[in-house]
Amino acid sequence: MWLGIETSSLVSSVALMDEHNLIGELTIQAGLTHSEQLVPHIDMLLRASQVERNELKGIVVSIGPGSFTGLRIGMGTAKAMAYALQIPLYGVMTMDSLAHNVSYTDHTICTVIDAQKKHVYAGIYQYESHELVCKEEPFVIPASDLLDRFRANDDKVLFLGDGIKRIEKLLEAKDTNLTILDISQRIPKASSLLLAGRKLIDTNEVSDPMDMVPYYIRRSEAEVLWEERHKDNPAMLSQNPTVVVTEAAGAE
Amino acid sequence: MSIYTLALESSCDETSASVLKDGRTVLSNVISSQVPIHRKFGGVVPEIASRHHIEQVIPVIDQALRDANVTLQDIDHIGVTYGPGLVGALLVGVAAAKGLSFATGIPLVPVHHMEGHIFANFLANPELEPPFLSLVVSGGHTMLVHVKGYEEFDILGQTRDDAAGEAFDKIARVMGFPYPGGPHIDALAAEGDANAIEFPKALSEPGNFEFSFSGLKSAVLNYLNSKQQKNEPINQADVAASFQKAIVDVLVEKTKDAAHTLGETCITIAGGVSANKGLQQALEAMCQEEGFTYYKPHKILSTDNAAMIGCRAYYMAKAGKFGDLTLNAKPSVEIGHVSWKED
Numbered sequence: 001m002w003l004g005i006e007t008s009s010l011v012s013s014v015a016l017m018d019e020h021n022l023i024g025e026l027t028i029q030a031g032l033t034h035s036e037q038l039v040p041h042i043d044m045l046l047r048a049s050q051v052e053r054n055e056l057k058g059i060v061v062s063i064g065p066g067s068f069t070g071l072r073i074g075m076g077t078a079k080a081m082a083y084a085l086q087i088p089l090y091g092v093m094t095m096d097s098l099a100h101n102v103s104y105t106d107h108t109i110c111t112v113i114d115a116q117k118k119h120v121y122a123g124i125y126q127y128e129s130h131e132l133v134c135k136e137e138p139f140v141i142p143a144s145d146l147l148d149r150f151r152a153n154d155d156k157v158l159f160l161g162d163g164i165k166r167i168e169k170l171l172e173a174k175d176t177n178l179t180i181l182d183i184s185q186r187i188p189k190a191s192s193l194l195l196a197g198r199k200l201i202d203t204n205e206v207s208d209p210m211d212m213v214p215y216y217i218r219r220s221e222a223e224v225l226w227e228e229r230h231k232d233n234p235a236m237l238s239q240n241p242t243v244v245v246t247e248a249a250g251a252e
Numbered sequence: 253m254s255i256y257t258l259a260l261e262s263s264c265d266e267t268s269a270s271v272l273k274d275g276r277t278v279l280s281n282v283i284s285s286q287v288p289i290h291r292k293f294g295g296v297v298p299e300i301a302s303r304h305h306i307e308q309v310i311p312v313i314d315q316a317l318r319d320a321n322v323t324l325q326d327i328d329h330i331g332v333t334y335g336p337g338l339v340g341a342l343l344v345g346v347a348a349a350k351g352l353s354f355a356t357g358i359p360l361v362p363v364h365h366m367e368g369h370i371f372a373n374f375l376a377n378p379e380l381e382p383p384f385l386s387l388v389v390s391g392g393h394t395m396l397v398h399v400k401g402y403e404e405f406d407i408l409g410q411t412r413d414d415a416a417g418e419a420f421d422k423i424a425r426v427m428g429f430p431y432p433g434g435p436h437i438d439a440l441a442a443e444g445d446a447n448a449i450e451f452p453k454a455l456s457e458p459g460n461f462e463f464s465f466s467g468l469k470s471a472v473l474n475y476l477n478s479k480q481q482k483n484e485p486i487n488q489a490d491v492a493a494s495f496q497k498a499i500v501d502v503l504v505e506k507t508k509d510a511a512h513t514l515g516e517t518c519i520t521i522a523g524g525v526s527a528n529k530g531l532q533q534a535l536e537a538m539c540q541e542e543g544f545t546y547y548k549p550h551k552i553l554s555t556d557n558a559a560m561i562g563c564r565a566y567y568m569a570k571a572g573k574f575g576d577l578t579l580n581a582k583p584s585v586e587i588g589h590v591s592w593k594e595d
Binding site: 033035036037038039040042043053068069072073074075076077078079080081083084085209210211213214216220221222223226236239241242243244245246247248249250 | 267278280281282283284285286287288292297299302303305306307309312313314315320343344345346347348349351354355356551559577578579580581
């Protein structure tokens with residue numbers, strides 16, 4: 001039995017899957033914080049599915065991109081559970097998971113995740129003989145540039161993900177090839193996360209709770225500004241301080 | 253049977269985990285400090301802090317358990333700082349603590365960060381028992397707390413604006429010292445004349461236990477600016493000494509006044525600014541003069557660490573104060589806030 005945890009957007013979704021079936025899924029988009037609802041939702045799902053914690057064989061978590069805080073709540077919970085239960089942890093990119101919401105289409109699937117300031121994180125996927133293939137590494141792009149690119153190629157595209165709110169208002173009547181998926185299909189779901197995670201489970205591509213980090217794509221604004229300000233000073237730029245770990249027991 | 257507490261702290265720029273035995277024996281206290289990382293930005297950058305917490309949280313827990321020579325199975329309860337602090341930073345510790353608690357069934361104890369600072373006194377002084385008067389001074393807080401019992405605190409007064417540590421860091425920054433600047437001011441002050449410049453002491457009337465340091469901060473800034481404009485030399489040591497004296501005098505005087513008002517003769521000091529030598533000396537001298545018992549600060553009282561959170565968690569668990577899985581981080585929350593679920 002595997003548990004999926006998806007908290008990369010405003011949607012909180014958890015799911016359970018075994019070798020053959022999707023056992024259960026709880027997807028809530030009611031404006032509550034992930035911090036308050038995530039662990040209670042996992043608890044609720046396990047109870048409703050009559051699954052014990054020690055029956056879990058692994059945890060699949062969405063690693064991003066997405067809301068920085070949402071990702072860290074999901075990953076902090078997933079890491080701690082995997083560490084305590086001593087079970088494998090798997091990290092799936094948010095767009096890989098989202099693309100699995102759509103089955104067997106000959107359209108291009110474009111996952112768009114809100115990246116703020118009129119930008120989206122975009123992922124481009126296609127089905128090739130029943131297999132979903134990621135066509136390009138995820139990238140950050142102004143929403144309008146993304147649409148122009150598809151218009152220029154006359155691509156038939158399905159859009160999903162919370163970046164829809166950035167592109168929706170830019171669509172024009174002539175854009176008949178560009179389709180925004182329905183509300184039930186466009187949101188991240190832990191069942192799709194588990195589907196996308198199957199490959200990792202099968203090939204034993206495990207992540208370690210000791211060093212797993214979210215896939216932010218973007219660096220923090222403070223770092224970008226700082227480097228811009230010191231771009232002519234290689235000595236400053238080459239500074240790379242890290243954390244200092246001490247054992248303070250006995251210092252009291 | 254001994255009671256084992258595992259505690260987590262991630263409210264600012266330190267990720268820390270600790271294991272305590274029977275609430276007052278620190279078996280391990282692992283601190284992963286990000287101070288070197290934030291120094292170049294001149295202060296803590298919340299997003300960068302959160303990024304390091306999510307990276308460090310499991311390694312520090314793992315090391316704390318190993319250093320204490322225990323496993324999760326030995327742990328009786330898990331204490332975690334839920335506030336106050338940087339919300340993104342707090343959320344990482346809270347998520348990890350809830351994940352551990354849910355996976356293992358070990359009860360969760362939500363700890364107030366500043367109550368942790370007060371309880372650090374119990375780790376530093378094994379013989380200390382309530383009641384006592386505690387002066388809590390850090391980069392985020394300045395308050396006088398009457399600790400009447402393990403579960404009973406009265407806040408006599410807090411700062412209306414800047415915390416004492418905040419004033420230290422801001423003035424240090426203007427004087428050209430790197431973050432955190434408080435220790436630089438303290439060192440410089442030792443070489444200067446504390447009576448060279450008269451800086452204002454706000455709210456200093458007897459019976460007023462509130463603090464205010466923003467006026468003092470402005471006065472120092474104005475002094476430095478006007479000297480600069482007139483092209484007059486600035487004696488940095490005198491400025492540091494006079495500024496530090498203005499803060500220390502207020503802290504010591506109000507502590508003395510509060511002790512007399514309450515009839516309390518036992519005084520402790522906690523929080524990051526308790527490392528300030530000028531404050532330590534002045535407080536000790538006052539206590540000697542007044543015949544108060546003064547508990548000297550220790551290193552553990554001045555850094556954010558999980559051991560102090562664990563000590564508070566131990567007493568909360570003893571009083572049946574447990575949280576549940578809906579626990580959320582609270583960036584600003586008062587001491588004494590009910591964070592647990594009443595049965």
